[in-house]
Amino acid sequence: MSLVIVGSVAFDTIRTPWGDRERIVGGSGTYCSLAASFFTRPRIVGVVGRDFPRKTLAELRARGVDLAGLKIKAGQTFHWEGRYGEDPNRRTTLRTELNVFADFRPRIPEAYRGSRIVYLANLNPEHHAFVLDQFRRPALVAMDTIRLWIDTKRDVLLKELGRVDIFFANDEEARLVTGETNLITAGKALLGLGPSLVVLKKGEHGALVFGRDLVFGVLAHPCEHVVDPTGAGDSFAGGFLGYLDKTRGLAVREVRRAAVYGSVMASFAIEDFGINRLLGLDRALVEARFRQFRRLTTF
Amino acid sequence: MSLVIVGSVAFDTIRTPWGDRERIVGGSGTYCSLAASFFTRPRIVGVVGRDFPRKTLAELRARGVDLAGLKIKAGQTFHWEGRYGEDPNRRTTLRTELNVFADFRPRIPEAYRGSRIVYLANLNPEHHAFVLDQFRRPALVAMDTIRLWIDTKRDVLLKELGRVDIFFANDEEARLVTGETNLITAGKALLGLGPSLVVLKKGEHGALVFGRDLVFGVLAHPCEHVVDPTGAGDSFAGGFLGYLDKTRGLAVREVRRAAVYGSVMASFAIEDFGINRLLGLDRALVEARFRQFRRLTTF
Numbered sequence: 206m207s208l209v210i211v212g213s214v215a216f217d218t219i220r221t222p223w224g225d226r227e228r229i230v231g232g233s234g235t236y237c238s239l240a241a242s243f244f245t246r247p248r249i250v251g252v253v254g255r256d257f258p259r260k261t262l263a264e265l266r267a268r269g270v271d272l273a274g275l276k277i278k279a280g281q282t283f284h285w286e287g288r289y290g291e292d293p294n295r296r297t298t299l300r301t302e303l304n305v306f307a308d309f310r311p312r313i314p315e316a317y318r319g320s321r322i323v324y325l326a327n328l329n330p331e332h333h334a335f336v337l338d339q340f341r342r343p344a345l346v347a348m349d350t351i352r353l354w355i356d357t358k359r360d361v362l363l364k365e366l367g368r369v370d371i372f373f374a375n376d377e378e379a380r381l382v383t384g385e386t387n388l389i390t391a392g393k394a395l396l397g398l399g400p401s402l403v404v405l406k407k408g409e410h411g412a413l414v415f416g417r418d419l420v421f422g423v424l425a426h427p428c429e430h431v432v433d434p435t436g437a438g439d440s441f442a443g444g445f446l447g448y449l450d451k452t453r454g455l456a457v458r459e460v461r462r463a464a465v466y467g468s469v470m471a472s473f474a475i476e477d478f479g480i481n482r483l484l485g486l487d488r489a490l491v492e493a494r495f496r497q498f499r500r501l502t503t504f
Numbered sequence: 505m506s507l508v509i510v511g512s513v514a515f516d517t518i519r520t521p522w523g524d525r526e527r528i529v530g531g532s533g534t535y536c537s538l539a540a541s542f543f544t545r546p547r548i549v550g551v552v553g554r555d556f557p558r559k560t561l562a563e564l565r566a567r568g569v570d571l572a573g574l575k576i577k578a579g580q581t582f583h584w585e586g587r588y589g590e591d592p593n594r595r596t597t598l599r600t601e602l603n604v605f606a607d608f609r610p611r612i613p614e615a616y617r618g619s620r621i622v623y624l625a626n627l628n629p630e631h632h633a634f635v636l637d638q639f640r641r642p643a644l645v646a647m648d649t650i651r652l653w654i655d656t657k658r659d660v661l662l663k664e665l666g667r668v669d670i671f672f673a674n675d676e677e678a679r680l681v682t683g684e685t686n687l688i689t690a691g692k693a694l695l696g697l698g699p700s701l702v703v704l705k706k707g708e709h710g711a712l713v714f715g716r717d718l719v720f721g722v723l724a725h726p727c728e729h730v731v732d733p734t735g736a737g738d739s740f741a742g743g744f745l746g747y748l749d750k751t752r753g754l755a756v757r758e759v760r761r762a763a764v765y766g767s768v769m770a771s772f773a774i775e776d777f778g779i780n781r782l783l784g785l786d787r788a789l790v791e792a793r794f795r796q797f798r799r800l801t802t803f
Contacts, residue, residue: 410709461803504760
C-alpha cells in the first residue's frame with residue numbers, strides 16, 4: 206500500500222453565514238491524507254512554516270499519515286481566507302497568502318519514489334513533470350485542478366491531462382476545460398483528453414465517474430446543514446484513492462466502491478469546520494455511512 | 505387499476521438552440537397519461553378545441569389511454585410557447601393562450617369516480633376541491649404545481665398540500681414553497697405540510713423522494729443531448745403513478761421502483777420534441793432502461 210499526496214498543508218480562515226473560524230488547519234494535502242487514512246497509510250508531500258501546530262502533526266501521525274515528506278521551513282504557513290454564502294457550492298476567495306508555499310518545489314523522499322499511486326492535489330501544472338519525474342513507475346497518477354490553472358495555464362493543463370490516469374474535477378471546472386454545458390458530454394470529452402477515469406464532483410448532487418465503458422453515479426449523502434464545504438473535494442479524492450490503494454485493483458467494481466467511499470468522506474468533511482469531523486471519525490462510522498449510501502439508492 | 509389524470513392537453517410551440525417546433529402536441533395530461541400507459545390504463549380528464557388532431561387522439565387510445573373524460577369543445581386548444589437556452593433546466597414562457605382551457609371546470613365522468621389514484625397536474629389549486637369532491641374515496645391523491653400558483657395562490661396551495669398524499673415539485677418550486685435553500689431541508693419541510701411522500705425533481709441531477717422514514721435518490725439517465733425538456737416532470741409523474749397503480753401498493757420498495765420508472769419515462773420524453781419519443785416506445789425499451797438505471801448506481 207503506497208499513496209503519495211502532493212498538496213498544500215495550510216491555514217484557512219472560513220467565513221460562513223453560521224459562523225467564522227480564523228486560521229484553522231486546512232489544505233488539500235491535509236484533507237486528502239486524513240480521508241485516505243481510513244483505508245491506507247498515506248504519504249504526504251508538502252511544506253509548512255514553523256507556525257504550524259505540532260498538535261496537528263501529532264494528530265495526523267496518530268491517524269497513520271506518513272509525514273516524512275512534509276517539510277517544516279522557516280516562515281509562515283500558506284493561509285487562505287474565503288467566504289461562503291447561503292449556497293455552499295459558491296465561495297469567494299478573500300485572501301491568499303502563499304508564504305512558504307510560494308517557492309515550494311516538491312522533493313520526493315527516496316522512500317516514497319517507488320509508490321504505487323501519486324496524487325497531484327491542485328498543483329500548478331507546470332510543476333507536474335518535476336514531481337512525476339522523481340517517481341519510478343507509479344501504477345496510477347491522479348490530479349485535481351482549480352479554476353486558477355484553467356484560466357492561466359490552460360495549455361500546460363491540457364498537456365498534463367494527457368499524462369494522468371485519473372482526473373478529478375467539479376462541474377464548473379469540467380465545463381470550463383471542455384467548453385461543454387452538458388455534464389455527460391463534458392465528462393466524456395475529458396476522457397478524450399487522456400485520463401482513463403474522470404471523476405466529476407457535483408457538490409450536493411453527488412458525483413459521476415466516467416471510464417472507457419463506464420458511467421457510474423453516486424449521490425451525495427442527504428446533509429441538511431453543510432457547516433463548512435472546504436475540503437470536500439480533497440476528502441473525496443482521499444477516500445477514492447485510499448480505497449483504490451487498499452484494494453490494489455482498478456476493476457469497475459472497485460472504482461464504483463471507491464467513488465462511494467469518496468462521497469462518504471466528503472459527506473463527513475462538510476459536517477464541521479476544517480478537519481474536525483475527519484479527526485473525530487473511526488472506521489465503524491465510515492462503514493456505517495457506506496451502508497447508508499447503499500440504502501439511499503437501492504431499488 | 506385506475507389512475508385519473510386531470511391536466512392540460514395542449515399545443516406547444518418550442519424554441520431551442522437546436523431547432524423549433526410550431527404547435528406540436530403537449531400538455532401535462534398528455535405527457536403524464538402517455539408515460540403512465542406503459543404500466544396501467546390511465547384515464548384523462550381535460551379539454552381540447554375542435555382544432556386538436558384526431559390522429560393524436562387515436563394514438564393515445566392505441567396506447568390504452570382512456571379518453572372518456574376528455575372534452576372536445578368549440579374553440580381553440582390551449583397553446584403554450586416557450587424558449588429554452590443552452591441550460592435545459594431554464595425556460596422562458598413567451599406566450600400562453602388558454603383558449604378552451606380558460607373556463608375549464610373538470611367534470612369527472614361517473615365511471616371514473618371510484619378511481620384509486622387521482623393526479624392533479626398543475627391545476628389551479630382553487631379548483632382542487634371541486635375536482636376531488638367528485639371522487640368517492642381515492643386511495644391516493646397526488647398533485648404537482650407551477651411557479652404561477654406559488655406566486656399568486658400561495659395560501660390555497662399550502663392548504664391543498666395538507667390534503668394530498670403525494671406532492672411532486674422541482675427544486676425551484678420546493679425552495680419557493682418552503683423558503684429553504686438546502687434541498688434536504690426543503691423536502692422534509694414539504695413533508696411537514698401534509699403529504700406522506702414528496703418527490704423532488706432535479707432535472708439532470710435526478711430526483712429525491714422523501715417519506716416518513718425514507719430518503720431515496722435516483723439519478724437522471726446520463727443523456728448527452730436533451731432535445732426538448734418539455735413534459736419531463738409530467739412524464740416522471742406518469743411513470744411514478746402508473747407503476748404505483750399497477751402494483752396497488754405503497755410499500756417503500758414499490759415507492760423506490762416507482763421513482764426509477766418516473767426517471768425512466770422522463771429520460772425518454774426529453775430525447776425528442778413533444779411526445780414523439782413516448783409514442784415510439786414499447787415496454788421492452790422501458791424495461792431495458794430500467795436495468796440501465798440499476799447499472800448506473802449499483803456498487
